[in-house]
Amino acid sequence: MATIEVNDIYFTYPTGVEALKGVSLTIRDGEFVAIMGQNGAGKTTLVKNFNGLLRPSKGKVLVDGVSTKDVSVAKLARTVGFVFQNPDHQLFSETVEEEIAFALRNFGFDAATVEKRVTWALNLLDLTDYRKTSPFMLSGGERKRVALASVLAWDPKVVILDEPTIGQDHRQKENLRQFIVQLNEQGKTVVIVTHDVEFVAECSPRVVLMREGMIIADGEAKRILTDTTLALEASIVPPQIAQIFHGLTFLGLPSDVIDVSEAKKILVEYARGSQG
Amino acid sequence: MSVFEGFRFRHVTSPIHDRDPRIKFLFVLVIFVIAIFFIEFLPLLLLFFLPLPFVWIAGVKRQWLRSLRGAVFLASFIFVFNFGFGYLYRSYSSTASLLEYSLAMTLRFLVMVGSFSIFFLTTSPDHLSLALEQSHVPYEFTFAFTTAVRFVPVLAEEAQTIMDAQKARGLELERGNFLKRVRNYIPILIPLIVSAIRRSLELAEAMESRAWGSSPKRTNLYVLKIQLGDVILLVLTIMLLTLGIYARYFVQIPQLSTFLPPLPF
Numbered sequence: 001m002a003t004i005e006v007n008d009i010y011f012t013y014p015t016g017v018e019a020l021k022g023v024s025l026t027i028r029d030g031e032f033v034a035i036m037g038q039n040g041a042g043k044t045t046l047v048k049n050f051n052g053l054l055r056p057s058k059g060k061v062l063v064d065g066v067s068t069k070d071v072s073v074a075k076l077a078r079t080v081g082f083v084f085q086n087p088d089h090q091l092f093s094e095t096v097e098e099e100i101a102f103a104l105r106n107f108g109f110d111a112a113t114v115e116k117r118v119t120w121a122l123n124l125l126d127l128t129d130y131r132k133t134s135p136f137m138l139s140g141g142e143r144k145r146v147a148l149a150s151v152l153a154w155d156p157k158v159v160i161l162d163e164p165t166i167g168q169d170h171r172q173k174e175n176l177r178q179f180i181v182q183l184n185e186q187g188k189t190v191v192i193v194t195h196d197v198e199f200v201a202e203c204s205p206r207v208v209l210m211r212e213g214m215i216i217a218d219g220e221a222k223r224i225l226t227d228t229t230l231a232l233e234a235s236i237v238p239p240q241i242a243q244i245f246h247g248l249t250f251l252g253l254p255s256d257v258i259d260v261s262e263a264k265k266i267l268v269e270y271a272r273g274s275q276g
Numbered sequence: 277m278s279v280f281e282g283f284r285f286r287h288v289t290s291p292i293h294d295r296d297p298r299i300k301f302l303f304v305l306v307i308f309v310i311a312i313f314f315i316e317f318l319p320l321l322l323l324f325f326l327p328l329p330f331v332w333i334a335g336v337k338r339q340w341l342r343s344l345r346g347a348v349f350l351a352s353f354i355f356v357f358n359f360g361f362g363y364l365y366r367s368y369s370s371t372a373s374l375l376e377y378s379l380a381m382t383l384r385f386l387v388m389v390g391s392f393s394i395f396f397l398t399t400s401p402d403h404l405s406l407a408l409e410q411s412h413v414p415y416e417f418t419f420a421f422t423t424a425v426r427f428v429p430v431l432a433e434e435a436q437t438i439m440d441a442q443k444a445r446g447l448e449l450e451r452g453n454f455l456k457r458v459r460n461y462i463p464i465l466i467p468l469i470v471s472a473i474r475r476s477l478e479l480a481e482a483m484e485s486r487a488w489g490s491s492p493k494r495t496n497l498y499v500l501k502i503q504l505g506d507v508i509l510l511v512l513t514i515m516l517l518t519l520g521i522y523a524r525y526f527v528q529i530p531q532l533s534t535f536l537p538p539l540p541f
Contacts, residue, residue, distance in 0.1 A: 053440045073443045082444040088474070089434070090441040092466035102463065106446030136470065150445065 003029050003158055003189050004050055004080075009059030011045055011213075019045040020056070021213040027158075027191065032184040034200045034221070035193045037210035038235040043193045046210070047160050050191070051080040064157075078107055081156030085163040087147035091135040096127060099135050100150045107154055121153035125179075141172045158189040165196045177203055201225055201239035201258040209234045226256040292334035293398045296506040297407035300395055303513045307391040310520035316529045317380040324387050326516075327394055336397045343393040347386060355382040372533035401425045406500050415494055423479070431472060438467050 004027040011020035019042045027033055035043045048054040049061050052068040061068045063079055084090060093099040100121050104114045122128045125145045130138060135146050144167070151159065161180070165173050181203060184190045194200060200207060200221055207224040209217040211234050217224050224230060226242045238246070238258075245257045253270060257263050292300075307323060314320055331340045358378035368374035401422040408418040439449070442463045449460050523529070 048440070051444055053444060072448065074446045074448045077444050077446050082441075084437070084441040084444070086437075088471055089438045089467055090445065090463075092463045092470075102447075103445035106448070154446075 003027055003031075003064060005062040005065075006046075006049070007060040007062070009049060009056035009061060011042075011049065011054060012057050013045075019213055020049070022059075023210075023213070023215055025208060025215060025218070027189060029157075030184070030187050030189055032180075032190045032203070032205035033192070033208060034203070034205045035191065035208045035210060036195070036197075036200065036234070036236060040212075041210040041234070042213040043210055044162055045213075047082070047162065047191060047193055050158070050160060051082050052076040053082070074106065077103075077156070078154065079156055080158045080160060081151040081154065082160045083148050083151050083162065083164065085166060087140075087143040090147055090150070091143060094134055095132050096122070096130045096135050096138075096146050096149075097132065099146055100153050103150055103154055109154075117153045117155075121149040124152060125149040140167050141169070144168065144172075152183075158191065159183065161190070161192045163194055164192055165194060165199050173199060195236075197225060197236055197239045201241065202260070204259065209236075211235075222256050222258055225258050288335065290334045290398070291505060292330050292394075293400075294503075294505065295398075295509055296500055296502055297395075297399045297403045298411065298500070299502075299506045299509050299513070300399060301407070303509060303516075304391045304395045306513050306517045306520070308388055310516065311384045311387045313520055313524045314384075314529070315377065315380055317376045317383065317532050319523065319529060320380050320383040320387060324383055324390065327391055330394055330398075334394070334398045336394070339397050340390070340393055343397075344386060344390055347389040351382050351385050354385050355379065358382070370533065372536070373531060376532050402498075403500075406496060406498060409496070410500055416489075427472075427475075431468070434471060435464065435468055438464050441467075 004025075006023055006025040008022050008024050009020055010018070010022060012018050023042070023046060025046075035046060037043055045054060049056055049068065050063065052071065052073040055061075055069055063076055068076060091099055093102060097118055100118045101114050104117055109117065119128075122131055125148060127142070127145055127149055130142065130146075135143060138146065144164075148161075148164075164176055164180075168176060177199065180190055180192070184205075190205075192200075192203075192205070204221045207217070207219065207221045208215055209224055209230060216233060217227070217230050225236075225238055226246070228238065228246065231238050237243075241260060241263045242256075242258050245253055245263065246255050249255050251270065253266060257266060307327065311320065311323055314323075331337055355378050358381045359374060362368050362374045362378065368377065404425070405418040405422040408421065409415060443449075447460065447463060449457070451457070452460065
C-alpha cells in the first residue's frame with residue numbers, strides 16, 4: 001500500500017506565489033526518495049504537504065489512504081516525521097533528554113515508554129553523553145542530531161529531512177549518509193530534500209526532480225543525475241564522477257556512473273584492458 | 277501575523293510617499309491631538325474621513341483598511357467598556373447620548389490607528405531614519421529603531437517556521453484550558469527569542485566589520501529637503517490645528533442624538 005499519494009496538487013501561498021502546479025507522486029512503503037531542484041522549485045512546499053503543515057489549494061494528498069485535509073498536523077506527525085532544516089527552530093528545552101521527550105509527551109506515551117524511547121534515541125544518534133546537557137550548549141552538528149533524535153524517538157513510518165547536509169562537515173555527512181541508508185534498510189520510508197548532488201549520488205535513492213512547481217523527472221539517481229539535459233533544465237550540476245565519465249565516453253566507457261566504487265572498478269578494468 | 281501587515285512598508289512613490297517625514301509626522305500628530313480635544317461624535321467622524329484623500333492618493337487603500345481591521349478587536353473592547361461602565365454608573369442623560377459617547381470614544385481610537393497607519397504605510401524606514409537623524413537624534417538610536425522596524429516581518433516569518441516545526445512534533449496550540457494554551461507557546465517563544473538574540477549578535481559583528489560608528493560625524497547619500505508639497509502640507513496642518521482649537525473653544529458642538537428621533541428604549 002502506498003504510504004504517501006499526491007494527487008495532482010496545486011498550492012498557492014497567501015502572497016500569491018504559485019508554488020505547486022499540478023504535482024502527482026506516489027511514495028511507497030520503505031522507499032528512499034530525494035527531492036531535488038533549484039531554489040524556489042517547490043521542494044519544501046511539496047514535503048510540507050506530506051504532513052499537513054500546508055494543505056493543497058487543489059487536489060489531494062493521501063497519507064496511508066487518509067486525506068491530509070481531514071486530520072490534524074499532530075495526528076499526521078505520528079506517521080510522518082519532519083526534521084526541519086535549522087535545528088534552532090525547534091530546540092527549547094533545558095536538557096537534550098527533555099527535548100527528545102517533548103514530542104513523545106505530545107503524543108501521549110506513558111512515562112515508562114517515554115523514558116525507554118529517549119534512551120533508545122540518544123543511543124541511536126550517539127548522544128548519550130549529552131543527556132543532561134542544554135541543547136543550546138551543543139555544536140551545530142550535535143544540535144542537528146538532537147533534532148533528528150527528537151523526531152526518530154517516536155518511530156514515525158516516514159521521515160522527511162529538509163536539507164540534512166547543510167552546515168555539516170565531511171565526516172558528519174558520511175555518518176548521516178550511513179545512518180539514513182541504515183534507517184531505510186530497516187524499512188523506514190525516507191524522503192530528503194536537498195541540493196547536495198554528491199550526497200545523493202552516494203546514497204543513490206529514487207530522485208524526483210522539480211522545477212517551477214512541477215515534477216520534471218522521476219526515477220533512479222543513476223539515470224537522472226547523469227542526464228545532462230535534465231541537469232541543465234533543473235539547474236543542478238551532475239556529480240563529479242558523472243562529469244568525468246561524461247567526458248570519457250570517447251574511450252567507450254559508460255556515461256551513467258555516479259558511484260565511486262563502480263567508477264573505480266570500470267577504470268581499473270579499462271586500464272588493465274589497455275595494458276594487456 | 278496580519279496585524280503587522282498594516283505597518284509594513286512597500287516601495288512605491290506617490291505625492292504622499294514623497295513628503296518629508298517630519299512634516300508628515302507633524303500632520304499625523306495634529307490629527308492625534310485634535311482627536312483628544314473632542315469627545316463628541318460629529319467632529320471625530322469628520323476627523324476619521326479627513327485622511328481618506330491621502331490614503332487614496334497614496335494608493336494604500338487595501339493595506340490601510342487591513343490595519344483598521346486589525347484594530348477592530350481592540351476597538352470593540354473600547355466600545356463595550358465605555359458603554360458598559362457608563363450604563364453601570366448611570367453617568368449619562370439618555371441611552372442615545374451614552375451610545376453616542378461610546379461610539380465617539382471608539383472612533384477616536386480608530387482615528388489614531390488610521391492616521392498612524394498612513395504615516396507608516398507611506399514612509400520608508402530609510403526616510404524615517406533620515407528624518408530622525410536630521411532632527412539630531414543620535415545615529416545609534418535611529419539605527420536601532422530602523423533595524424527593529426525592518427526585522428518585524430523577518431521575525432514574523434521565523435515565528436511561522438518555528439510554529440510549523442513544533443506542530444510537526446505533535447504540539448497542538450489550541451488544546452487545553454487557558455493556562456495550558458499559554459504554556460503551549462513556550463516552545464515557540466524560546467527558539468524565537470534565542471534566534472533573535474543570535475541574529476542581533478551576528479548583525480552587530482557584520483556592522484562592526486563594515487566600520488559602523490568609526491567616524492563621529494556620518495554623512496548621508498540622500499538629504500531631506502523641504503519641497504513645495506511639504507510647505508503645502510505644513511500649511512494644511514497649521515490650518516487644521518487652528519480650526520481644531522477654534523472649534524473646541526468657540527463652537528457649540530451639537531449632539532447627534534438631538535437631530536435623530538428618540539430611541540425606542
